[in-house]
Amino acid sequence: MRILVNGEQVDVDTSNLREILVELGYQPEDIVVARNLEVIPRAQWDDCIVDEQDSLDVLAAMFGG
């Protein structure tokens, strides 16, 4: 299945959000995820199904002014 992750096309083998993050190599502890510009709370990752062409934004803390 092809989805967008941080603006780039990516092929993944699963539709479960938590499994996608693991497959892509993310460390889940300190990231936050939005699907199609809607934040998905960490507690819902196990139940979140990602569809073909969905867009995921995976963000982490960064220095800022």
Next chain:
Amino acid sequence: MSDSWKVYDVELQSRLFLGTAQYPSPAIIQEAIEASGAQVLTTSLRRQAPTSGGGQKWWQQLRELNRHVLPNTAGCRNAKEAVTLAHMAQELFQTNWIKLEITGDDYNLQPNTLELLVATEQLQNEGFKVFAYTTEDLVVCKRLRDYGCQVIMPWGAPIGTGKGLLNPYALKTLRERLPDISLVVDAGIGLPSHVAQVMELGFDGVLLNTSIARCDDPTQMAKAMQHASVAGRLAYLSGAISERETAVASTPVIGTPFWQSKEN
């Protein structure tokens, strides 16, 4: 003298908010924060590559610094992006504080106040506590207040320019017209004298980043900024004299020696 103030429900002693970007190293960030006495630190969110791990280190350091965390929405171009990023910041940092920052122009990074108003209304209604980065426009600031925003942060000058207060008249007017709102100048500060000027106007605080992070000695500059904030605040509370056009002798005139001389 106790001169604490409240930011939403949080009581603070320091009048400085500190940005955390552009420092030479994590160690110098820590030193500068301690030297400044700042109790509120801004941070941001950025796209994370799977293997970079950079965000994890910073978030860990930020937690260990044990200050109030104020996430920003820097880089957002419209209300929808900013609202989404605010939701993500709330999830990651577990705070309902958000420094709402929406860019309207690439040249001077001027805040897009039209989008800011839309996002502020929505986020305040959702229970966020918005810190609104805006221009010095009085009408916009009054509308922000009407939406429940209690911390309004007008720019002193464009971000990173170090020009100080380009429009002191407008800032002074904001202070007079919004006496019950916490006003914090954000952006454009370069020197401690700028900080003192802000505080002399009766503003509640100043947010600093580039002026400290990019100078030759950030820790020393952080200390200087802290002193300036205290000096300016004390001056404001002291009720400064009014300017006048003619000189008035400070030394008593009575008993002046050589008074019979008419040469002057």
